[in-house]
Amino acid sequence: MATIENRITSDGKKSFRVKIRLRGYPIQSATFERLTDARKWVQQTESAIREGRHFKTSEAKRHTLSEMIDRYIRDELPKKPRSLRNQKTQLLWWKERIGTYLLSDVTTPLIVSCRDKLASEPINEKNPTKLRTPATINRYLAALSHVFTIAVKEWGWVEDSPLRKVSKPKEPRGRVRFLADDERERLLIACKESSNPYLYNIVVLCLSTGARKMEILSLRWKQVDFYRGVIVLDDTKNGDRRVLPLTGLALGLMKAHSKVRNIESDLVFPSGQKPQKPVEIKKAWEAALAKAKIENFRFHDLRHSTASYLAMNGATLAEIAEVLGHKTLQMVRRYSHLSEAHTIKVVANMNAKIFG
Secondary structure (H helix, E strand, O other): OOEEEEEOOOOOOOEEEEOOOOOOOOOOEEEOOOOOHHHHHHHHHHHHOOOOHHHHHHHHOOOHHHHHHHHHHHHHHOOOOOOHHHHHHHHHHHHHHHHEHHHHHHHHHHHHHHHHHHHHOOEEOOEEEEOOHHHHHHHHHHHHHHHHHHHHHHOOOOOOOHHOOOOOOOOOOOOOOOOOOOHHHHHHHHHHHOOOOHHHHHHHHHHHHHHHHHHHOOHHHHHHOOOOOOOEEEOOOOOEEEEEEOOOHHHHHHHHHHOOOOOOOEOEEEEEEOOOOOOOOHHHHHHHHHHHOOOOOOOHHHHHHHHHHHHHOOHHHHHHHHHOOOOOOOHHHHHHHHHHHHHHHHHHHHHHHHHH
């Protein structure tokens, strides 16, 4: 039920004060200079309350984007320690650009405008020609999108996310750089001759299992099960538990390495100066690449090498995804051309069976 009161201000101006009382809801009030505006507000507000839209809109008008980002950084980001540093940087960028906007004013066109600024502005002043890649821009969008998702589902601050209709820049096809047989031989020799006593074992482990660099460097002895011949990763990048088969040369090296453990640390590859931290291998790795005369190759490409070897030896995309720990096949489709021979063989066997 709504009531409209005529009011006369001290300077003689006339206004209309409106109050809406609906059972089970707090009183809503507003003041207008024209009676037609007051009646229109009554009609729209009563409809919005009955349809469950009014109070969500009210919350969006009470909070700014800065307040939403601050709450997310305080309450939600600590739950994602692996993403905390990067996502905090990304969210603070959004806060700096449009943090003063009320959530009700953060629209899809506004986000699109910011997306385009992300693509055109330099990453830093020291290197004005270096711009963000499509993949990086998508990470910024994803970070803010999750903030809105939480605000919609759990906080009730907004009714919908403005990022739902924002198009993402198309990312280039994933890079595939793997070691040729002669490159692999030269690299392993250079790693074995390195001044870093762990480099050879680390590189063999990465090539053998397809594990990420930090998964191996942060490995602890309790995760290594020699009886079953596996390494158990409880805290992976995508949050799932993963088991790495430990076999062949990698298994032999690990068994030998286990006999000379550092008693000051439970890390498999501890730093010599600070045993509670993983060993630093950047300089030794770069020296090994130079000695082996291998160009255009990153440490992460060892993981690509493992996937490529699996594909060339008949593994399916689903099997490669399982080994690498990918939840979908999208990330491993880049290796599909390497498994063509296996696919042809499978189809040939099927044809031979059904047609003779």
